[in-house]
Amino acid sequence: MRLTVAQALVRFLAQQYVERDGVEHRFFGGCFGIFGHGNVAGVGEALYEHPDLLTYYQGHNEQGMVHAAVGYARMRNRLGTLACTTSIGPGATNMVTGAALATVNRLPVLLLPGDVFASRRPDPVLQQLEDPSAGDVSVNDCFRPVSRYFDRIWRPEQLVPAALQAMRVLVNQAETGAVTLALPQDVQTEAYDFPEGFLEKRVWHVPRPLPDQHSLAQAVAVIRSARRPLVVAGGGLIYSEASEALLVFCERTGIPVAETQAGKGSMPYDHRSALGAIGVTGTFAANRMAADADVVIGIGTRWSDFTTASKTAFRAGRVRFVNVNIADFDAAKQAGVGLVGDARATLERLTVLLDGWHVDDAYRAEAARLNAEWDAEVGRLYNLGHAPLPAQSEVIGAVNDAAGPHDVVVCAAGAMPGDLHKLWRTRDPKGYHVEYGFSCMGYEIAGGLGVKLAAPERGVYVLVGDGSYLMLPGELVTAVQEGVNLTIILVDNHGHNSIGSLSRSLGTDGFGTLFRLRRDGSLGLDSERPEDILPLDFVANAASLGARAVRAGTIAELRSALDEAKTAGGTTVIVIEVDRYEGVPGYESWWDVAVSEVSDAPAVRTAREEYEAARGDERSFV
Numbered sequence: 237m238r239l240t241v242a243q244a245l246v247r248f249l250a251q252q253y254v255e256r257d258g259v260e261h262r263f264f265g266g267c268f269g270i271f272g273h274g275n276v277a278g279v280g281e282a283l284y285e286h287p288d289l290l291t292y293y294q295g296h297n298e299q300g301m302v303h304a305a306v307g308y309a310r311m312r313n314r315l316g317t318l319a320c321t322t323s324i325g326p327g328a329t330n331m332v333t334g335a336a337l338a339t340v341n342r343l344p345v346l347l348l349p350g351d352v353f354a355s356r357r358p359d360p361v362l363q364q365l366e367d368p369s370a371g372d373v374s375v376n377d378c379f380r381p382v383s384r385y386f387d388r389i390w391r392p393e394q395l396v397p398a399a400l401q402a403m404r405v406l407v408n409q410a411e412t413g414a415v416t417l418a419l420p421q422d423v424q425t426e427a428y429d430f431p432e433g434f435l436e437k438r439v440w441h442v443p444r445p446l447p448d449q450h451s452l453a454q455a456v457a458v459i460r461s462a463r464r465p466l467v468v469a470g471g472g473l474i475y476s477e478a479s480e481a482l483l484v485f486c487e488r489t490g491i492p493v494a495e496t497q498a499g500k501g502s503m504p505y506d507h508r509s510a511l512g513a514i515g516v517t518g519t520f521a522a523n524r525m526a527a528d529a530d531v532v533i534g535i536g537t538r539w540s541d542f543t544t545a546s547k548t549a550f551r552a553g554r555v556r557f558v559n560v561n562i563a564d565f566d567a568a569k570q571a572g573v574g575l576v577g578d579a580r581a582t583l584e585r586l587t588v589l590l591d592g593w594h595v596d597d598a599y600r601a602e603a604a605r606l607n608a609e610w611d612a613e614v615g616r617l618y619n620l621g622h623a624p625l626p627a628q629s630e631v632i633g634a635v636n637d638a639a640g641p642h643d644v645v646v647c648a649a650g651a652m653p654g655d656l657h658k659l660w661r662t663r664d665p666k667g668y669h670v671e672y673g674f675s676c677m678g679y680e681i682a683g684g685l686g687v688k689l690a691a692p693e694r695g696v697y698v699l700v701g702d703g704s705y706l707m708l709p710g711e712l713v714t715a716v717q718e719g720v721n722l723t724i725i726l727v728d729n730h731g732h733n734s735i736g737s738l739s740r741s742l743g744t745d746g747f748g749t750l751f752r753l754r755r756d757g758s759l760g761l762d763s764e765r766p767e768d769i770l771p772l773d774f775v776a777n778a779a780s781l782g783a784r785a786v787r788a789g790t791i792a793e794l795r796s797a798l799d800e801a802k803t804a805g806g807t808t809v810i811v812i813e814v815d816r817y818e819g820v821p822g823y824e825s826w827w828d829v830a831v832s833e834v835s836d837a838p839a840v841r842t843a844r845e846e847y848e849a850a851r852g853d854e855r856s857f858v
């Protein structure tokens with residue numbers, strides 16, 4: 237069939253399906269786009285000609301479009317995503333951060349940046365990077381290290397193998413991440429006789445592979461030898477829809493469960509074996525049991541520094557790891573016994589192979605006791621009654637109370653992700669959506685939009701800091717445009733408070749983190765006088781973008797604003813100011829952030845001494 241490259245690509249994308257466990261889904265839920273000369277006449281024309289093929293969503297910042305696609309993909313457990321089309325130059329490079337975020341989080345997104353003319357006839361075109369020593373380099377080469385698959389379509393017929401490779405990687409649970417097909421603007425518009433087979437419906441089967449017998453036997457022997465085993469549940473467990481299998485495994489074996497950021501929600505918070513968050517932002521329940529664990533079973537985790545507390549969380553002399561992971565790269569970490577396979581299938585097999593074996597009753601009871609003690613601590617922090625300004629933990633409590641059991645909380649950067657990791661009471665495996673692989677400021681609203689597009693039946697609560705809001709509020713407009721109802725709670729603490737606290741703990745006094753006016757003669761931005769704090773009006777700002785916007789001065793007002801948001805419909809932004817010095821404490825954990833070895837500041841020298849002492853606890857597992 238004679239089509240342009242862009243027309244063939246749009247038809248191809250509309251015909252891609254995935255199937256797992258006999259259930260089939262369309263893979264692409266639509267296409268986000270911002271047009272410029274690099275895609276308006278190519279991909280733009282193709283979407284215009286057949287708007288029925290792929291729903292078009294207008295983005296307002298290319299990075300935000302990718303965040304929305306990531307939110308969508310995560311909500312769909314990697315069985316669906318959105319495509320993103322941009323112009324060349326800045327429109328394209330605006331997606332690089334989103335690409336890195338997708339790849340770090342192992343979430344599929346398809347990026348279609350426009351590219352310079354393949355013919356080179358009109359060079360240099362507007363926004364073209366000219367490399368005097370390499371004619372084939374364009375700004376899109378920035379996508380290479382942050383994409384799991386990259387190709388540039390220099391000739392029309394090249395689309396066929398490239399599109400098939402793109403799909404292979406997108407649906408592959410071990411390899412997935414950002415996939416980039418750079419589309420030179422002239423090639424997008426060139427016609428070619430595409431084979432019919434290329435444009436027909438294609439169903440990609442997503443398998444549930446099992447680890448090999450030898451590794452399973454080894455893992456079972458290690459687990460049977462354990463007296464204090466612990467499961468660390470990661471995002472892979474949720475993407476594999478393995479929560480039920482995990483519950484059965486834990487009921488039978490009595491092994492307690494700690495959760496990473498991406499894995500939070502693997503177990504309901506009130507299950508007696510649930511220890512909640514682990515690591516730097518962990519609970520005392522999980523961190524105490526991690527410290528003494530002799531066998532740690534990581535399921536679908538990439539063992540980030542936040543999970544391992546920079547390699548200080550697991551302190552038992554002869555602790556051993558078993559890693560269930562779809563990617564052998566992650567399964568090999570911590571010198572673990574690698575069980576390369578699907579989390580659900582592997583957990584079901586392990587449950588059978590461990591039949592009859594379980595931890596002793598005292599260990600089971602210890603986990604149950606810690607679960608209850610931790611929940612009491614959550615209750616305390618939800619109800620601090622801090623005055624005159626409330627504490628952030630009370631905001632989390634009010635939002636948790638307002639959210640239904642299947643609603644979703646969305647966050648990404650600042651102090652909020654750590655506090656949510658500790659305090660959010662999760663009741664549904666998809667109820668907790670904190671992007672903490674890249675922890676990208678600006679993800680919150682755009683990611684929340686993607687979550688809602690993927691799961692319109694769920695309420696979506698976006699918690700966003702004032703700093704993150706200022707970085708990328710544009711997709712608020714998209715939410716209003718699309719009639720997508722988000723409830724956004726903007727937590728105003730007049731700056732980058734999380735980094736301010738980190739800075740204070742490292743001897744640098746919160747330098748550069750408060751939002752304040754520079755006064756004459758001041759070298760730094762160092763005044764904390766109320767009259768020097770920037771008077772930013774976030775209510776007016778959000779209202780000007782089309783949202784319902786209200787201010788809550790107290791937790792009681794926040795609760796009624798959350799109630800009103802449910803009935804009002806549309807996207808609501810609730811702005812609440814919190815006490816920036818009333819943070820949630822850390823619980824028996826540490827994070828490796830290097831401190832200056834020499835400094836004029838005595839506080840920095842002290843911090844360096846403490847740092848060197850703490851670093852001594854870091855372990856390497858070989």
Ligand SMILES: Cc1ncc(C[n+]2csc(CCOP(=O)(O)OP(=O)(O)O)c2C)c(N)n1
Nearest residue numbers: 650651675677701702703704731732733734
């Ligand atoms: C895009 C990006 N830039 C910088 C950072 C480093 N960073 C992490 S948290 C943070 C401050 C976030 O401020 P805000 O959203 O107001 O949250 P708060 O820290 O006040 O809780 C910064 C600058 C980041 N994570 N992402």
Ligand SMILES: [Mg+2]
Nearest residue numbers: 701702731733
């Ligand atoms: Mg802030």
